[in-house]
Amino acid sequence: MSNTHVCPWWAGYTLNWSIRRIAHSPERILAPYLKAGQTMLDVGCGMGYFTIPAARLLGEVGSVIAVDLQQEMLDGVRRNAEKAGVSACVVPHKCEAHSLGLDKYAGAVDLALTFMMVHEVPDRDRLVFEIRDALRTGGLLLFAEPILHVGKAAFEDSLRRFIEQGFHIVERPRIVICRTAVLEKI
């Protein structure tokens, strides 16, 4: 456990500003790891900065489970999915601070994304366990943390927790102002 600070819900609007696309193009970041028809889990989705483009990449038969602690973030996801015409493949899911509550998706997820959120979670071992449980064997986790809030040692410590729980590192893609790794559930 550690002291953490949850991003306030109103910051969800700032995170969705279109200027962010210069540094964090969701399509460029996600496309190498997603195939049409798959199921993606966006943990700590905010107002859907990655959820909505992912839904477009996945097409009508794919789905994105958009998980967040804050109802205001999920309300934003709903609105943005409606505007983008992708509501049918976006499943907003409100979790609790102590659990993601994803039992019904066990083994069903092809790609999980935790983008700038793990450092906000006090019980990271539990988070890792629940993400692992939701992924199918061979499923991928794209894990990115902001360099401003997460030092190299803290990031490597998180990677160690993933490895201890049955992941291995596939690659370390470069994403601006982030420490990043892609891990596979083995």
Ligand SMILES: C[S@@+](CC[C@H](N)C(=O)[O-])C[C@H]1O[C@@H](n2cnc3c(N)ncnc32)[C@H](O)[C@@H]1O
């Ligand atoms: C900095 S924002 C990042 C949002 C989004 N991933 C993005 O890159 O735009 C972190 C998000 O994680 C959510 N969050 C924090 N703790 C969480 C937890 N324990 N479970 C699920 N979501 C959480 C916050 O509510 C917030 O929406």
